Amino acid sequence: MATAQKLRILGIIGSLRAKSYNRQLMINAQQIISHMDNAEIEIFEDIGQLPFVNEDKELDYCQNDDNVKRFKQSIEQSDAVLFATPEYNFSIPGVLKNAIDIGTRPGPKNSFINKAIGVMSASPGNLGGIRAQGVLRQTFFAFGPSTGYPEYILPRAGQAFDEQGKLKDAQAEKLLKSYLQQLVNLALKHKNSSPTTIKSNK
Numbered sequence: 001m002a003t004a005q006k007l008r009i010l011g012i013i014g015s016l017r018a019k020s021y022n023r024q025l026m027i028n029a030q031q032i033i034s035h036m037d038n039a040e041i042e043i044f045e046d047i048g049q050l051p052f053v054n055e056d057k058e059l060d061y062c063q064n065d066d067n068v069k070r071f072k073q074s075i076e077q078s079d080a081v082l083f084a085t086p087e088y089n090f091s092i093p094g095v096l097k098n099a100i101d102i103g104t105r106p107g108p109k110n111s112f113i114n115k116a117i118g119v120m121s122a123s124p125g126n127l128g129g130i131r132a133q134g135v136l137r138q139t140f141f142a143f144g145p146s147t148g149y150p151e152y153i154l155p156r157a158g159q160a161f162d163e164q165g166k167l168k169d170a171q172a173e174k175l176l177k178s179y180l181q182q183l184v185n186l187a188l189k190h191k192n193s194s195p196t197t198i199k200s201n202k
């Protein structure tokens with residue numbers, strides 16, 4: 001299948017840390033998907049360059065800020081969005097929440113509408129960032145009718161990768177593969193269904 005016809009999944013990483021486990025997880029996902037013939041992951045670099053949401057300025061930065069335009073266009077041109085988020089104090093990092101909020105604005109121009117959404121989280125802790133995933137899910141409720149989305153957690157992330165950044169555990173890799181297949185299936189379902197019209201109350 002030609003590259004142009006592949007499902008486009010936009011990867012958004014919620015950590016700015018150079019050696020981020022969530023970044024490593026996203027790169028593993030990208031490599032796994034590259035072996036599927038119908039989908040690809042493009043990683044958005046980087047959400048730390050986006051301005052803070054400010055309603056007084058949003059019309060200006062949505063029209064004139066190259067990072068905002070590139071971010072919203074990348075979401076709009078994708079079939080699915082895959083997040084890899086750390087858990088910060090049982091929630092998601094502020095920089096990620098800010099990026100999501102930027103993507104939903106202004107007013108009815110919510111770039112996430114009709115996207116299939118996948119969420120992954122990696123944490124050195126035993127719960128793998130699952131509480132952050134709950135917060136992310138709550139944010140997605142604001143986007144309109146929920147269509148469900150798959151989740152993947154990677155606990156004990158400090159020991160999960162080898163020196164090349166590859167997942168060491170065959171079972172963790174197998175689960176990631178099957179998780180990504182679920183996301184691709186969800187994205188195909190979204191792509192083949194008619195777009196949802198959602199009234200904005202903002």
Ligand SMILES: Cc1cc2nc3c(=O)[nH]c(=O)nc-3n(C[C@H](O)[C@H](O)[C@H](O)COP(=O)(O)O)c2cc1C
Nearest residue numbers: 015017020021022023086087088089090123124125
């Ligand atoms: C401000 C802050 C709060 C944190 N809170 C949590 C937490 O609630 N739960 C958790 O599992 N880890 C927590 N951590 C640890 C992160 O999971 C850990 O730093 C992780 O490596 C961050 O993801 P990254 O490797 O992708 O940057 C916190 C880290 C920071 C900096």
